[in-house]
Amino acid sequence: xxxxxxxxxxxxxxxxxxxxxxxxxxxxxxxxxxxxxxxxxxxxxxxxxxxxxxxxxxxxxxxxxxxxxxxxxxxxxxxxxxxxxxxxxxxxxxxxxxxxxxxxxxxxxxxxxxxxxxxxxxxxxxxxxxxxxxxxxxxxxxxxxxxxxxxxxxxxxxxxxxxxxxxxxxxxxxxxxxxxxxxxxxxxxxxxxxxxxxxxxxxxxxxxxxxxxxxxxxxxxxxxxxxxxxxxxxxxxxxxxxxxxxxxxxxxxxxxxxxxxxxxxxxxxxxxxxx
DNA sequence: CACGAGACCTGTTCGC
DNA sequence: TGCGAACAGGTCTCGT
Numbered sequence: 424x425x426x427x428x429x430x431x432x433x434x435x436x437x438x439x440x441x442x443x444x445x446x447x448x449x450x451x452x453x454x455x456x457x458x459x460x461x462x463x464x465x466x467x468x469x470x471x472x473x474x475x476x477x478x479x480x481x482x483x484x485x486x487x488x489x490x491x492x493x494x495x496x497x498x499x500x501x502x503x504x505x506x507x508x509x510x511x512x513x514x515x516x517x518x519x520x521x522x523x524x525x526x527x528x529x530x531x532x533x534x535x536x537x538x539x540x541x542x543x544x545x546x547x548x549x550x551x552x553x554x555x556x557x558x559x560x561x562x563x564x565x566x567x568x569x570x571x572x573x574x575x576x577x578x579x580x581x582x583x584x585x586x587x588x589x590x591x592x593x594x595x596x597x598x599x600x601x602x603x604x605x606x607x608x609x610x611x612x613x614x615x616x617x618x619x620x621x622x623x624x625x626x627x628x629x630x631x632x633x634x635x636x637x638x639x640x641x642x643x644x645x646x647x648x649x650x651x652x653x654x655x656x657x658x659x660x661x662x663x664x665x666x667x668x669x670x671x672x673x674x675x676x677x678x679x680x681x682x683x684x685x686x687x688x689x690x691x692x693x694x695x696x697x698x
Numbered sequence: 699c700a701c702g703a704g705a706c707c708t709g710t711t712c713g714c
Numbered sequence: 715t716g717c718g719a720a721c722a723g724g725t726c727t728c729g730t
Binding site: 579582 | 704707
């Protein structure tokens with residue numbers, strides 16, 4: 424589920440606390456309980472359980488869709504994939520049906536990774552770059568400029584939607600924000616990336632930054648039973664709006680499949696090249 | 699290199 | 715009403 428804005432929202436809540444839980448920065452872990460072994464990517468179960476006790480949280484951040492929890496001398500990294508979520512709760516609470524990893528603190532609170540579909544993964548590594556080094560630029564970083572985007576787009580001959588969702592090309596875009604950004608930029612999702620003109624790249628750059636920023640300002644998007652608290656779903660332009668009028672021109676939104684992913688677009692605002 | 703299919707998983711919604 | 719198909723925020727691997 425979580426794309427960049429949702430992970431950013433979670434990182435901020437863990438760092439600063441929320442109305443239902445305190446910040447975790449400064450807290451010390453006592454132990455780890457793993458309820459679904461495959462959620463732990465690395466290291467081994469034994470090593471993980473041995474290294475967690477005594478580790479103190481020093482900071483919480485994000486890189487792409489990865490949540491980065493800095494500890495004393497290691498990094499705890501979590502990717503929530505499709506259905507993962509993180510909560511900070513009292514140790515008095517019962518374990519929920521899809522809790523996969525429970526990390527207890529020494530003050531009665533615990534950090535829980537819940538993940539219905541079991542796609543999410545957790546790493547404990549000495550150097551976070553072991554994982555982050557393969558990621559593309561951060562879309563909200565100052566080094567990511569319209570010129571950089573244009574240069575990178577034209578270096579490949581890919582369907583633009585799939586390229587934007589490729590985490591080694593750009594870190595953090597998923598199915599929702601990519602559909603929204605392409606609609607805002609009036610670009611057809613199957614357009615070949617090397618055919619994008621400089622002006623289109625500028626519009627796309629602005630659109631990417633805008634949808635991500637709006638997503639963050641609204642605490643991310645909450646759909647179905649996964650992920651609570653966000654409001655950005657109330658501002659979707661085309662995502663999951665099949666048959667509803669385009670907010671710009673009223674043409675019904677169309678759903679196609681691109682790279683096995685449902686893709687939503689306005690056929691009038693985002694005409695296929697050659698029309 | 700670029701793409702499609704299949705895998706990994708569970709739960710909800712859709713269509714007949 | 716019931717039941718199987720389709721679909722869901724993601725990513726990896728394999729075959730062409």
